[in-house]
Amino acid sequence: MKMKKLVAMVMALTAMGSVATFSACGDTQTIEIAGSTSVQPLMGVLADAYMAKHDDVQIKVEGGGSSIGVSNAKEGKGDFGMASKAVSETGVTAVKVCDDGIIVIVNKQSALTDVTGVQLFDLYVSGTALGAVTMPVTRESGSGTRDAFEGLVKGADGTKLETVSNRAPTQEFSSTGTAMTYVEQNANALGYISLGSYDQKKVKKLTFEGVEATAENVKNGSYKLARPFNILYNTEKSLSDAAQGFLDFILSKEGQAIVAEEGYITL
């Protein structure tokens, strides 16, 4: 008796589930986007805005990392890939969405206000203290933010940080959030994050070689720690109507207004 009830319940639940599945399948169009976790928050807000205007479009924005963005685009998986670095892969069309500054952050108690590339290089490579800052915070290998940061920071002799594999001990985190939380909690820590993720209630941003990280300074090139945010798709594959619509929206005035509002640098 009890068994039968249980079986009946399970079957009813399954039936309900499948009804829900099929009824949801209407004529909505889905846009699948995956890639850089740095671009993800901005893309999410853009998707919110677009979906609010278009009931029939569903946009899925997933992370994975810049390399996933590139490889998805190359294989034609999903509609778009995202990358937080310059992309020059054959067969992949990259459309620049905006620019992003990478800011160097320290604890709010830190006396530090400015940092140079050489100082950063020495801190990350040999652990040379910067005042009270002794603990460099980095991101996981493969992170687009880390790639861009290590490609831009150079030592006194011009060696790029990314080519040096002997490093001082660091604290490594797999996301902007955990890295920022660590810097927030530790007075001796220094890290780097995307300008758009900056939260002045939690951490303090430094000027880089005397230049403040503002939209203007990134745009005119005087702030050197910058990188592009790209949206990628397979060159051979034609975009669906929905995907094309979303891409147009991002590049439109309205889309770019959102970009600016979120703290990124418009085209």
Place this chain on the structure above:
Amino acid sequence: MVKSENKSEKAAKIVFITAACFSIVAVFAIVLFIFASAFPALQEIGTFKFLFGSKWFPKQDEYGLLPMIVATLLVTVSALLIGGAFGIFTAIFVVYFCPKKLKGFFNQIIVLLAGIPSIIYGFFGMIVLSPALKSLFNAESGNGLLASALILGLMILPTVTSLTKNALESVPRSYSEGSLALGASREQTIFRIDLPAAKTGVLSALTLGAGRAIGETMAVLVVCGNSAAFPDGLFSPIRPLTVNIVNEMGYAMGLHRQALFATGLVLLVFIFLLNGFLAFIKREKKEKDEANRTLVGGGAGEYIYKVRGMGSKILSVVSCLIAAVVVLVLGILIGYILVNGLPEISLDFLFGKPTYKTPTLLGAFVSTGWIILLSLLIAIPLGVGAAIFLVEYTKPGSKLVKVIRVFIDTLSGIPSIVFGLFGMIAFCAGGKSLFAGALTLSLMILPTVIRSVEESLLAVQNSVREGSLALGATKVRTIFKVVLPSALSGVVTAIILSVGRIVSESAALIFTAGSLPMVPSSPLDSGSTFAVLMYNFTAENPNMEAAYATATVLLMLVFLVNLAAYFCEKKWKKNK
């Protein structure tokens, strides 16, 4: 008529055997898939260079795993020292010193500790433990070896405690009675007679604890410091094997990706070694027990006179103190999360329509529901079938049963991150989906299902079966109409335990079900459960308020699951 019945009997037996052998297939499939994905890396890098190289720098194709292996071993040993000592003393307290009224309370505390999701342990470590350690010891950083060992120690404590408790409780009473009769004090009896007699149980408790510590991922991820260098102090950042995988898998391509699978393979080897050790001590114990049977009255009595009482007295005070510390830590953990999380919970946050900018838990409710439903639909029939075969169709001690049991144990010891890797290559060809996540999780909960159904089947008295058979019912009819209904408690327990496990899982789901914070429209969509969503709130879309609130909801779910389990147990016990 008779003939067709025979046929269906045979068919049923085949179905049950298949279900029972599924665990074997699953273990082989996991090992094969991981090995196949790892092999190219081992070949290209060279197994020796991979295992004993000391530098991990994927950008320049340097893949040396030694710092991670050392880190895993170090952190496991330290976690065992902490969690093992605390666990054993807590068990001693619960068995011998705990007032009767508090006993139930302590048992629930241990169950609760075991049920708290690793993502919450990690969050607690990141927000509370690590800053506390840093200021307490004035260290460069609170993250590192010590923080990881403390968190892992706390996580393996329930395993060690409950198994040690079982071992102590099954020491024959005649041992302690003999000791007391010889004039030893109660404390001396506990520490000199009972504890040594329960040695094998304690050792297997520690071994299982070690397995859990080696395989844990999400809790260590945020407190280990994550630097692929050799640790040189309690506060130096470390990167265990599991963290190496979860940290870089998202980005990894080609050789790098294969090297991460090879990391998973090394992890598997460690787990298999531990399983082997476990089997070894169990067999030793069996032989000893048999030898002891002919040798009544061992030499234990000789020791007693040499023992001074003070040491044991002190130990008993220590065990009370430690039990108090465990309760305190659990109280702080739960209190901290509830105090910060409850004010953040609103109806809108729970059930509102999620957007990327202002996420809600609606998607997590739907995703978690789907994953629970689907994995139970797969694992329950398989598990019940397997249990029926093991109990109803085999003689105790048969070789086949032994083999099957080894594989079930092996399956239950595989770390969730390895299940995640397997699910990723086996089920995610069409992209991440709730369905792929459910398939992966159904493998993870299968051993639990088999075990609890098996236990309740064994509890059904043979006279019931014989009565049914004597009335002319066939074996299959007897199983389905008579045995299984009276073993319903096992199925219900299995469901409850499985739900608990699914709700708290995160590592395996990130790789298979994805982490989309939206409401999935079908099980073929990707989606995130509460635990995965909570991870996202601490990570890429930092939103601490939402993280606290999600943690609170997760804790409530764990409470609910424990409550359900508690009442079920009470009810079935009463019926008997």
